[in-house]
Amino acid sequence: MEEIDINCDLGEGGDYDHLLMPLISSCNIACGGHAGNVETMSKTVDLAIANNTKIGAHPSYPDKANFGRKSMQISTEELKSSIQNQVLELQKIASDKGVKIHHVKPHGALYNDAAKDEKIAKIIVESLLEIDAGFSLFVPLNSVISEVAKGKINIIFEGFADRNYEADYSLVSRSKTNAVIEEKEAVFKHVFSMFKHGKITIENGENLPCNAATFCLHSDTKNSVEILRFLHQRFSEENIKIKNT
Numbered sequence: 001m002e003e004i005d006i007n008c009d010l011g012e013g014g015d016y017d018h019l020l021m022p023l024i025s026s027c028n029i030a031c032g033g034h035a036g037n038v039e040t041m042s043k044t045v046d047l048a049i050a051n052n053t054k055i056g057a058h059p060s061y062p063d064k065a066n067f068g069r070k071s072m073q074i075s076t077e078e079l080k081s082s083i084q085n086q087v088l089e090l091q092k093i094a095s096d097k098g099v100k101i102h103h104v105k106p107h108g109a110l111y112n113d114a115a116k117d118e119k120i121a122k123i124i125v126e127s128l129l130e131i132d133a134g135f136s137l138f139v140p141l142n143s144v145i146s147e148v149a150k151g152k153i154n155i156i157f158e159g160f161a162d163r164n165y166e167a168d169y170s171l172v173s174r175s176k177t178n179a180v181i182e183e184k185e186a187v188f189k190h191v192f193s194m195f196k197h198g199k200i201t202i203e204n205g206e207n208l209p210c211n212a213a214t215f216c217l218h219s220d221t222k223n224s225v226e227i228l229r230f231l232h233q234r235f236s237e238e239n240i241k242i243k244n245t
Contacts, residue, residue: 002240004195005214006161006231007138009058009107011036011044014219021047023228025243026054026214028105028138031086033060034068041093048099055094056138059086060107068108076123083127091131103156104128105138114145115170121145125152141212142169159194159212161187161231162221165202178203182222184230191215191231192238 007026010017012035021027029044030036036044048055060068062082074082091101106114106124114121121144128135129152136154139146149155162181164172172179181187193199194215199207217224217231232242 003243004191004235004240006228006242007056007105007158007214007216008219008224008228009105009216010047010219011040011058012219013040016219016225017044017047019225020219020228021051021053023225023232023242024053024217026056026103028056028058028103028107028216029090030058030060030107031090033062033082033086033110034064034066034107035060038089038093041090042097045090045094045097045099049097054102055090055099056103056105057087057090057101058105058107059083059110061110068110071109071113076119079120080123080127083124084131087128087131101132101135103136103138105158111140112170115140115143118144118148121148125149128153138214140169141208141210156214157212159191159200159210159215161191161215161217162224162227163218165200165208167202167204167206167208169208172203180218180221182227184223184227185234187217187227188231188234192234195240196238 006024008020008024009028011029027048061072094101114124125148136156137149138158139155141157146155164178194210194212198210200210201207
């Protein structure tokens with residue numbers, strides 16, 4: 001049976017973390033930049049341990065007011081310090097519970113900026129290498145950060161289960177009606193195409209090559225729990241399992 005890695009951003013204040021965690025294989029835990037605090041990090045790590053889910057840090061621009069979704073004009077030193085403090089906080093919590101951080105996935109605007117801005121990409125990679133060169137780094141397809149990180153830190157390309165793509169691999173803006181995929185079968189077909197056939201079909205019918213090895217479903221997507229349960233069912237029919245099940 002083939003295995004697929006499904007990840008989800010958790011510890012962000014949502015009401016369904018306890019229902020989502022058993023359905024995924026990797027989690028990205030908010031560590032104080034856009035959401036989260038010591039208490040929520042600790043609870044989410046406990047939940048991950050109980051469900052045998054790989055633990056990831058989800059650092060952001062230090063901007064809770066905008067949930068990390070806006071780019072910030074911030075000095076290299078300040079951004080580096082913020083990223084490291086966020087990751088180290090989660091690392092300490094995990095270590096105290098006898099587990100390790102498996103990966104790091106930047107959040108929101110930081111993730112999007114690193115996809116195209118070499119300076120931001122370098123700050124992220126350097127910040128992580130100074131903490132632990134053994135981390136894996138979730139990166140967008142066809143991104144600047146994937147090139148910056150290559151050969152320095154293990155990279156895992158990420159596809160988005162519930163988001164449509166533009167021709168340049170950027171995600172369709174959330175301001176557009178077709179940005180988010182919410183219908184269960186449509187989400188399955190989108191992920192199955194990326195995973196099994198290595199392609200993303202965009203709105204004009206063009207196919208983009210895809211080498212993603214992990215796939216994100218956002219916890220705040222409408223009916224996210226129902227969608228994940230459906231994915232388990234449909235993947236099973238195709239002799240594919242989500243790794244921690």
